[in-house]
Amino acid sequence: GAVVSQHPSWVICKSGTSVKIECRSLDFQATTMFWYRQFPKQSLMLMATSNEGSKATYEQGVEKDKFLINHASLTLSTLTVTSAHPEDSSFYICSASTLTGELFFGEGSRLTVL
Amino acid sequence: DAKTTQPTSMDCAEGRAANLPCNHSTISGNEYVYWYRQIHSQGPQYIIHGLKNNETNEMASLIITEDRKSSTLILPHATLRDTAVYYCIVEETSGSRLTFGEGTQLTVNP
Numbered sequence: 001g002a003v004v005s006q007h008p009s010w011v012i013c014k015s016g017t018s019v020k021i022e023c024r025s026l027d028f029q030a031t032t033m034f035w036y037r038q039f040p041k042q043s044l045m046l047m048a049t050s051n052e053g054s055k056a057t058y059e060q061g062v063e064k065d066k067f068l069i070n071h072a073s074l075t076l077s078t079l080t081v082t083s084a085h086p087e088d089s090s091f092y093i094c095s096a097s098t099l100t101g102e103l104f105f106g107e108g109s110r111l112t113v114l
Numbered sequence: 115d116a117k118t119t120q121p122t123s124m125d126c127a128e129g130r131a132a133n134l135p136c137n138h139s140t141i142s143g144n145e146y147v148y149w150y151r152q153i154h155s156q157g158p159q160y161i162i163h164g165l166k167n168n169e170t171n172e173m174a175s176l177i178i179t180e181d182r183k184s185s186t187l188i189l190p191h192a193t194l195r196d197t198a199v200y201y202c203i204v205e206e207t208s209g210s211r212l213t214f215g216e217g218t219q220l221t222v223n224p
Contacts, residue, residue: 006157034211034212043201043214043216044158044214045214046211046212046213046214093157095157095158095212097210101207101210103212104160105150105157105158105159105160106157107156107157108155108156108157110155
């Protein structure tokens with residue numbers, strides 16, 4: 001089946017630094033990718049929708065200048081958490097939509113900000 | 115507003131069928147019912163989806179009531195590896211943004 005890969009799977013960083021998380025569709029072209037955030041014992045919360053070659057659409061309450069999303073190709077979207085703080089520690093998950101509308105999720109990236 | 119309502123948790127004995135209910139009384143005619151599950155610290159995994167007919171695949175069966183206001187996901191022979199949070203989602207297409215509710219924590223016991 002289709003595979004979506006995230007990298008890194010986990011990252012620890014110091015407060016104030018920026019962290020980039022990659023989401024790749026390995027065997028299909030993803031017209032749309034979605035970024036979610038999940039805090040412990042909570043459900044997934046949609047952060048933004050990114051379409052290849054255009055600006056991402058952010059959900060209400062998500063700061064676009066803090067969570068930079070780039071979808072430069074049909075197989076790669078990146079989420080950069082800028083000036084990360086401990087409250088940004090979370091499990092970040094991406095999903096990718098195929099041209100036929102199927103959706104596949106990545107394995108998730110766990111961010112810990114010290 | 116939540117589109118679906120699921121029990122917070124359920125237990126099931128290994129080898130028995132697990133029946134997970136979901137209420138979606140406000141579902142519209144062009145919305146599908148999707149089921150995903152999330153094993154701890156992993157990304158969600160697609161299980162099955164349906165519009166109005168019952169569906170079955172290698173993982174599970176989906177039973178949708180005639181009025182489409184509720185559905186049941188059936189894992190015919192639950193194993194310990196089926197322990198996960200199961201999410202019932204209603205959405206027009208799977209390729210669109212999915213809104214996850216709280217889901218049901220299914221624990222399969224030996």
